[in-house]
Structures are given as C-alpha cells and as structure tokens.
Amino acid sequence: MNILALETSCDETSAAVVSNGSNVKSVVISSQIKIHSKFFGVVPELASRAHIENINPVVRRALYDADIKFGDFHKKIDAVAFTIGPGLAGSLLVGAVAAKSIASVYEKPLIPVNHIEGHLYSSFIENKAIKPPFLSVVISGGHTELIIVEDFGKYKILGETRDDAAGEAFDKAAKMLKLSYPGGPVIDLMAEKGDPQAVQFTRPYLKGSWDFSFSGIKTALLNYIKSNPVKIEKQLNDICASFRQAIVETITFKTFEAAKRFDLKQITLGGGVSANSLLRKTFKKMGKANKIKIFMPSLTYCCDNAAMIGCVAYLKQKKCGLEYKTSELKSNPSLSLSNW
Numbered sequence: 001m002n003i004l005a006l007e008t009s010c011d012e013t014s015a016a017v018v019s020n021g022s023n024v025k026s027v028v029i030s031s032q033i034k035i036h037s038k039f040f041g042v043v044p045e046l047a048s049r050a051h052i053e054n055i056n057p058v059v060r061r062a063l064y065d066a067d068i069k070f071g072d073f074h075k076k077i078d079a080v081a082f083t084i085g086p087g088l089a090g091s092l093l094v095g096a097v098a099a100k101s102i103a104s105v106y107e108k109p110l111i112p113v114n115h116i117e118g119h120l121y122s123s124f125i126e127n128k129a130i131k132p133p134f135l136s137v138v139i140s141g142g143h144t145e146l147i148i149v150e151d152f153g154k155y156k157i158l159g160e161t162r163d164d165a166a167g168e169a170f171d172k173a174a175k176m177l178k179l180s181y182p183g184g185p186v187i188d189l190m191a192e193k194g195d196p197q198a199v200q201f202t203r204p205y206l207k208g209s210w211d212f213s214f215s216g217i218k219t220a221l222l223n224y225i226k227s228n229p230v231k232i233e234k235q236l237n238d239i240c241a242s243f244r245q246a247i248v249e250t251i252t253f254k255t256f257e258a259a260k261r262f263d264l265k266q267i268t269l270g271g272g273v274s275a276n277s278l279l280r281k282t283f284k285k286m287g288k289a290n291k292i293k294i295f296m297p298s299l300t301y302c303c304d305n306a307a308m309i310g311c312v313a314y315l316k317q318k319k320c321g322l323e324y325k326t327s328e329l330k331s332n333p334s335l336s337l338s339n340w
C-alpha cells in the first residue's frame with residue numbers, strides 16, 4: 001500500500017511516499033530554520049505562511065522522487081495521510097487543507113495521524129523487528145513522554161514533562177548562552193569539546209513519579225550565567241557539556257528504571273532530541289548492560305518528517321481501516337495521545 005503523507009505541525013514542511021509503512025520511496029523536508037532563527041524560536045504566523053509557500057513544491061518533489069507523475073497518482077497512491085495535531089494551529093491547517101484537497105481530487109481515503117505517534121513509531125521505518133509491548137520515550141521540542149506501547153494504538157502514558165520539554169530546555173539554554181537556534185544541535189556539538197563535570201547541575205529525577213521537569217536545570221543555568229559573567233565565554237564548551245550531561249542522565253535513568261519496573265525488553269526513542277549524540281551513545285551502552293534492545297531512528301527521521309506519518313498511517317489503517325468521521329479529520333493543536 002502506497003501512502004502520500006504530509007507533515008506540517010511546526011516549522012518543517014514535509015511530504016513522503018511510503019510503501020507498506022517502512023519502504024520510504026521518497027521524503028522531502030523543507031526546513032524554516034532560517035526564518036525563525038533570528039527570533040530564537042518558531043513564530044507561528046511566519047511558519048504558516050512558509051508552509052503555504054512550500055507545500056506544493058514539497059509534494060511535487062516527493063512524488064517526483066518516488067517516480068510518480070500526477071497523471072499516475074490515481075493508480076500509484078492508495079491513501080493520503082496528514083498530521084492532525086498537536087502543533088501550531090495555522091501550520092496544521094495548511095497540511096490538512098492540502099491533504100484534503102489532494103484526497104478529494106483523486107478520490108483517495110484520508111488517514112489522520114497524531115504527531116506524537118509519528119515520533120513514537122519513527123524507529124519502525126528502519127527496524128521491522130520491533131514488536132509490542134515496548135517502552136517508548138518521545139523527546140522533542142514540544143514533548144517529553146514516557147509511554148508503554150502495549151499494542152499498536154494501545155498506550156499507557158507513564159510520565160510527561162511538568163514544564164519544559166527536553167528540546168525546549170536545550171533551545172532556551174542556547175538562547176541564554178547567546179548561541180544559535182535550534183539549541184539542541186549546537187549545544188550537542190559544543191559539548192563534545194567540553195568537560196561534563198565542570199558545572200554540577202542537579203538531576204531532576206522526581207523520585208516516585210515517572211514525570212520529567214527540566215525548568216530547574218534551566219534556572220540553574222541562568223543563575224550560573226548571572227553569577228559568573230566573565231567566565232562564561234571561555235567556559236562555553238564545559239557549560240554545554242555539563243548541561244547536556246544533566247539532561248541525558250535524567251532521561252536515561254528514568255527510562256531504564258521504567259523498563260526494569262515494567263519488565264520491558266525493548267525501548268524505542270523518537271523526536272528531535274533523540275538525535276543527541278550523547279543520548280544515543282548512552283542508551284546503546286545501557287541497553288547492552290541491561291540486556292534491553294534499543295531502537296532509534298536514523299538522524300533523518302529524528303526531527304519532524306512525513307515518512308514517520310506515513311509509517312503510522314499504514315499501521316493505523318491495518319487496525320482501524322480507512323473510514324474516518326469528519327470530526328476525526330479536524331485539526332487539533334492540543335491533541336493528546338489516545339488509543340485506536
């Protein structure tokens with residue numbers, strides 16, 4: 001089954017053609033980083049305008065790369081999937097309108113996909129061996145969620161962030177350190193050259209809860225900057241390494257504790273922060289030590305992309321079919337994870 005999938009929940013306009021959930025025939029990702037970087041964050045109005053400009057060329061390119069001419073669309077594409085939420089209202093609408101128009105013109109079924117599920121299943125694209133039950137940690141700019149996947153579309157949410165998401169903490173830290181946006185990649189790069197023990201940030205383990213909280217580390221960083229104004233520039237690599245270490249240790253500790261507590265032998269990672277080099281290394285090392293299989297998407301599929309949406313759409317239609325009510329096809333910026 002070939003699915004044309006669209007993803008426009010935040011600041012990436014993406015389209016992909018995915019066959020049977022894991023064979024990515026094409027994936028095109030148009031990033032808006034240049035537009036938003038001067039504001040140190042995504043400006044919703046600018047994001048939706050950029051999606052409007054980008055969506056047609058991105059879809060055209062994804063079809064071209066998959067060797068599908070518009071004239072062959074009817075024969076070669078079986079369904080159209082799109083991100084229904086959560087995300088920025090205007091950005092979501094652009095993807096929804098585009099998907100609905102294409103589906104209506106070519107009389108194809110529409111499959112709505114939750115963006116969090118996109119990240120949750122992103123490691124499936126390259127790892128067909130994963131079978132539920134497994135533990136999943138979704139760590140992005142908007143989410144930090146620890147989820148037991150009992151079956152496809154059947155979830156038990158163990159913990160969520162009480163304040164900042166992990167990626168948001170990296171982005172805000174980079175802003176405080178006058179680095180660039182998005183903060184995660186630049187902090188990751190600088191951290192490679194620094195000493196992770198140089199600054200001792202407390203690890204917010206929140207004992208007795210599976211929730212996360214990263215605003216404390218962020219405030220500790222702000223206080224450190226204020227009380228050491230002269231040292232900061234010379235110490236940037238060390239500060240980045242210490243900050244990254246605190247976040248990675250917290251996520252790793254809580255995830256492996258949960259895997260042990262619920263006796264889960266597979267962990268999947270997803271979301272932009274799963275591109276973090278220390279996090280990837282630490283999960284692999286801990287997985288080996290604890291005999292837990294670790295599955296993570298390759299770097300292309302960590303951040304927002306439409307291939308992961310096509311992957312979920314395939315799994316979802318296998319279980320739920322292709323008929324969705326009009327109410328289920330309405331964009332929802334604050335959509336949460338729910339069972340199918």
Ligand code: KG4
Pocket residue numbers: 010139140141142143166167168170171182183184185188271272273274275276277302303304
């Ligand atoms: O999944 P994503 O593309 O968008 C959301 O759904 O939010 O994630 C973007 C987030 C940003 O906060 C960015 O700073 C973070 O992922 N990120 C990283 C790295 N690469 C991207 N965080 C830490 N280390 C990285 N290498």
Ligand code: ZN
Pocket residue numbers: 115119140141271272303304
């Ligand atoms: Zn995302």
